[in-house]
Amino acid sequence: MSQVLVSPSSPAPVPTDPGHLRPVARTVRDCLREARPLVQVMFVLRFVTGALLTASAAHHRVDLLHLLLGAVAWWAATVSVYIFNGVSDLREDRANRSERPLASGQLGESAARRAVALTALAGLVFGCAAGWEVAESAAVFLVLGYVYSAPPSPPSAAPGPPPPSPAPPRGRRTSPESPPPAVRSPPRPPSSPWSSRSAWG
Secondary structure: OOOOOOOOOOOOOOOOOHHHHHHHHHHHHHHHHHOOHHHHHHHHHHHHHHHHHHHHHOOOOOOHHHHHHHHHHHHHHHHHHHHHHHHHOHHHHHHOOOOOHHHHOOOOHHHHHHHHHHHHHHHHHHHHHHOHHHHHHHHHHHHHHHHHHOOOOOOOOOOOOOOOOOOOOOOOOOOOOOOOOOOOOOOOOOOOOOOOOOOOO
16 A cells, blocks of 8 residues: 655645635625615715815815725724614514515624624724724714614513502401490381370370
8 A cells, every 4th residue: 555655844735715705705795785885885975075075175185095094984884883773673674574684684693793893893993094083973973873773772661550458357356546336226116106005095
């Protein structure tokens, strides 16, 4: 039987099949679909328009690098808020038979929660790189989005009626403070004119 000798200095074979990356790419795609791509584009355009108008009004030169970093921060914060909204409305979306990735089961709830945390962190990091104004705006946007999307707290139980007072004990015993019960005399029968002699007889 022939033996195959492997040199200890030979490098380990590198897998060329990208199959192990497919679940990650599918999760990223489902997260972006859950966050509504059209809404993401609208929010980024609003941010860029606002930044350009602010720089023009202040007669400042636009820094393209900071503008790009700020747009990425705003986009990441938007994705985080909208995925969190999908997680919060998961029960209602499934009851309404929504076709979104989270409600339809294509995107797992645990993966969506991790995406919420990662995109929020990315938004804050890119916001700090773009400037403290962008970081502060992204943080406020995240807080307001989470508060708006959070499920309502269950209503507190209404106070019930007070417990009934205990019935008084049976029997003829009375407390020292209460007077003894009055004894009624039997009613007298009506007198008949023939039951006694008349005073004139």
